[in-house]
Amino acid sequence: MSRKNRTKDENFVISLYEEAEKSGNAEAPVDRYHAGERAHLAPKGVDTICKLLIQANFVKKSGEVDVYLTPHGLKLAERLRCE
Numbered sequence: 001m002s003r004k005n006r007t008k009d010e011n012f013v014i015s016l017y018e019e020a021e022k023s024g025n026a027e028a029p030v031d032r033y034h035a036g037e038r039a040h041l042a043p044k045g046v047d048t049i050c051k052l053l054i055q056a057n058f059v060k061k062s063g064e065v066d067v068y069l070t071p072h073g074l075k076l077a078e079r080l081r082c083e
């Protein structure tokens with residue numbers, strides 16, 4: 001699947017994963033707005049996507065701005081990156 005065919009949510013999950021990996025820990029907290037910028041999303045869109053991903057147990061909050069991928073979210077990110 002090319003990047004164009006992915007949803008905004010999927011691009012955001014991949015961006016979170018890649019940002020966390022930079023720290024050497026894929027489960028590290030990441031600034032959601034920075035990850036959103038990498039996925040070409042406006043802050044309002046980031047907030048909406050995060051709310052949905054939190055409800056679906058793909059990410060959890062780690063403070064006001066930071067979020068991290070749950071084990072469920074990590075599996076999704078790894079699967080999406082392999083497609």
